[in-house]
Amino acid sequence: MSEPMTQKLDVRSGANAEPSNGVNDGLVPVYRPTTLTPDALREQDEVYGALTQAVRGLNEAQLRTEVDPDLVRVVTAQIESITARLLVRARAASFGLELGHDGGAREHGNPVLGLRNPFAAALGENAMFWGEKDAYAELELGPLYEGPPGLVHGGVLALLLDQLFTEAAAAAGMPAMTVNLVVNYRRPTPLGTVGMRAWLESIDGAKRRLKATVYDPEGNVTTESECLLVLPKAIEAGNLWPKRPPRPR
CATH class of the missing domain: 3.10.129.10 (Hotdog Thioesterase)
Structure with missing residues (x-):
């Protein structure tokens, strides 16, 4: 089966961000306001947050597993296939930092508290x-x-x-x-x-x-x-x- 083609979303002009209010002097990050509705943001955070936690569990499972190598090869192929499916429509670069409707930070790529970073430890409770x-x-x-x-x-x-x-x-x-x-x-x-x-x-x-x-x-x-x-x-x-x-x- 051939891999699906990848459609990348340029965050400078994508549907989730408006660059016109951003500021970037090479040192200061660009903060872009979201253009999604509050309901759409809630749904996005719910489903992507759940995906991130599933991947986090997978990360620890692959670290601790001692199953048979043949099963590892099968699972590896399945993960590669799933990864390709997720990249059919993806951002061209990093998540960056978006602003919610209340001006709150949506730094979902942050490695400490990013909602969509499976390494992030400071989430939820x-x-x-x-x-x-x-x-x-x-x-x-x-x-x-x-x-x-x-x-x-x-x-x-x-x-x-x-x-x-x-x-x-x-x-x-x-x-x-x-x-x-x-x-x-x-x-x-x-x-x-x-x-x-x-x-x-x-x-x-x-x-x-x-x-x-x-x-x-x-x-x-x-x-x-x-x-x-x-x-x-x-x-x-x-x-x-x-x-x-x-x-x-």
Whole structure:
């Protein structure tokens, strides 16, 4: 059977985004408002979110499986066929960042909290929540996030902290982007439930300084981190930072 032809959607002129309100100076990402109706967005998020979770389960299954090689070959061919079907109509590039009707960010490709990224750990009940000047999360980090045997990879923790810092700054009404991140690993972080909290320490003009801790289920601090965030002038001048509704503790 021949593979289906691929129709790519250029996000610069596709049905899901309007580029005219975007801004891009080479450093600042383009934020495009969606053109889908609220009902269409809800349906899209529901079905694509379910697809992502199914793929996430598949990712862990292929990591842990020990079935017969002949069955692996059959399943591999089936997955390749399904992949081709999904690419019959696809974006030409990455998802980027779209704005919902309320101005909220739809960063579905984000590797930490993207609704359509199967690697993203901060979704649903494990989402990153906002306080007044902080953000926190309780995540389930399983085999896909392993570094040393039975432990979370240090780079994964750094990735999660990077996102959590920007969430904490935004929660305090001081959104910005990371320019410096320091991570101190105090003790190994076991796979499983991992808690983390970041908070705003100080503000100096466009600079925001924050701190964070990571802790295990027993409350032991495994990682400490400090971060410097800066609000790019292009965003500050244009007031273009996407909103994210506050999430109650």
